[in-house]
Amino acid sequence: MTNNITPQNIEAEESILGGILLDPNAISRVADILPPEAFYVMAHQQIYQAALDLYHKDQPCDFMTVKTWLKDYKLFTKVGGENKLTQLLDRTVSAVNIDRYAALVVDKYQRRLLINAAREIEELGYDTVTELPSVLELSEEKLFKVTVDEKDPFQPQPIHDCLRDVFNELEEGKSPAYSTGLTDLDKLTGGLTRKDLIIIAGRASMGKTWFSIYLANHVAMTYQVPVVFFSAEMSKTQLTKRFLAIHSGIDSSRLMRNEIYQDEYDSLVKGLGILTELPIIIDDTPANTLTPSRMRSVLRRIKAEKGSIGLVVMDYIQKLGDRAAGNRAQAVGKFSGAFKDIAKEFDCPFIALAQINRGVEGQANKRPFMSDIKDSGDIEQDMDLGLLLYRDEYYNPDTQDKGIMEINVAKNRNGQTGVCQVQFNPVVGVFFNS
Structure with a gap:
């Protein structure tokens, strides 16, 4: 030697x-x-x-x-x-x-x-x-x-070099963000910006997972960039069936039970054909073994193979770590900080789903606030964009807002806050401009 x-x-x-x-x-x-x-x-x-x-x-x-x-x-x-x-x-x-x-x-x-x-x-x-x-x-x-x-993209640079990069971006006129496909939401947020940590929070059955699937599907279809979906909540099969419901129009609950009507097979084949071509990667590593280190390892391999990472989704943050830990807020805060670092490292938006405390169920107005995020810890500080979801029909069956999801842009580090409404069909997971 x-x-x-x-x-x-x-x-x-x-x-x-x-x-x-x-x-x-x-x-x-x-x-x-x-x-x-x-x-x-x-x-x-x-x-x-x-x-x-x-x-x-x-x-x-x-x-x-x-x-x-x-x-x-x-x-x-x-x-x-x-x-x-x-x-x-x-x-x-x-x-x-x-x-x-x-x-x-x-x-x-x-x-x-x-x-x-x-x-x-x-x-x-x-x-x-x-x-x-x-x-x-x-x-x-x-x-x-x-x-x-x-x-290494994180080398210190004199501002004149930074200005050159900024000028080139301004000259090109390309948005640094991915459109969500929802006009009112894009007006408030500017879309899903690279390097941002985006928290989507809501109570159970508000449509958090559906909304993240919609965004993942939209980005993959529109921009043809690799989308990596870490699912600590659902299995690969269950998650894939939800994506399939969007493209086939078949009731997702029946897809979960493997029930297909005879006249739906053409729609099923069409949906399979579209979904096969999308650059969506699913990782359903169990929550107790899914760590930021493992996620980085997965993302490095995908980036080496595909050339880039377009979007990362994590469903959902409170599932991770030792759930019996004495200080859960601190433990969850470590994950949110790691997710922000991953967004910067891989130059992509990172969407993390979060649960809202059940205390809102006892309130007259059940619309959540940022402070209602469960085990919030440092989540509110780390996030660049905070979206709180609410569906009135879940609590009030006779509401006039059936089929409507409210998205409260409660925090926006680089833009406006406010509330917008979108149409949501929970049967097949489709979102439309309201």
């Missing part, structure tokens, strides 16, 4: 840098796939960083500008001075193969990362103080960083 040579390709590194100095446009072909740290030689890292910085500032990165940059940052002598830059130029004929050279350099870089990860995992294996689940999660995380090769 001691005779092994560290993976590297110095010639490819020199060819890349020579190609950039020779052809100022060449860097545009490798800037997004080749990080400076991929270079094995420190001087090469610094020269490439100079070219990269000039490129990001829309300045030419030729021999003279790179040389000036290195001098300005007092690195010119450290990298080898004029002789080094001239040597790189002399050894390069053209930049035509720069993409291929970049792939070779990244290959060696990933091998070095893998070797380092293996050493760190070995140390973790010997660390008997740390619990095994934590060791396994840390080990998996280290390997994923190598295989996915994604840059």
Whole structure:
């Protein structure tokens, strides 16, 4: 093992840098796939960083500008001075193969990362103080960083870099949120925004699960992005039957009992066909073993396979953890904090369902408030968007608001609060604008 040579390709590194100095446009072909740290030689890292910085500032990165940059940052002598830059130029004929050279350099870089990860995992294996689940999660995380090769998105940035990103978003004019398909709700919330923790709360039978299924289905259908549904409440089969009810129009309670009328088979086949094509992934890991660590592990695998995570749904938060724990509010608060972190890490909205305390049943007005969320703990602080659901017909069979769900946007970190109404059919789980 001691005779092994560290993976590297110095010639490819020199060819890349020579190609950039020779052809100022060449860097545009490798800037997004080749990080400076991929270079094995420190001087090469610094020269490439100079070219990269000039490129990001829309300045030419030729021999003279790179040389000036290195001098300005007092690195010119450290990298080898004029002789080094001239040597790189002399050894390069053209930049035509720069993409291929970049792939070779990244290959060696990933091998070095893998070797380092293996050493760190070995140390973790010997660390008997740390619990095994934590060791396994840390080990998996280290390997994923190598295989996915994604840059850390949480590096500190000067505000001028942030402004560039903001300006690009404004120029593109694309919404940073997914529409819910419900006009009045979108007017209040702006939709489901990436990186947001969204809490949907209500008493039993208010339609929380149906609403989350509707949103998951709408996002998957409209945007064709992977939607991951963690169900600590229902099994995969039960949840799938609810999705199927939406697309087939068949009574969900009969689907649960496997009762299909003869004239419904065409609708069933049509619903199956639509649902088969949707990028919806269901995880029904039991609540007592479903932890934020496990959820991250699942999401990393899906992201590695699909390229991104569009939306995460968790049904429901109070099911998780030790339900016999003395301080349930604190325990649930830890989960809400972890869910907010997951939303940021995977750049997607995270919807978590929550129960409302049964105390509202004794009130004259049974519409819930934020303070009625069961074991609320830090949930109210962690959430970006809080939606409280209420159906009057559940309590008042003779109400004029039959088929109506009230959605109270009780907290909205980035927008308005208020109440809107939508039509809801609990038989097949369909929502419409009221």
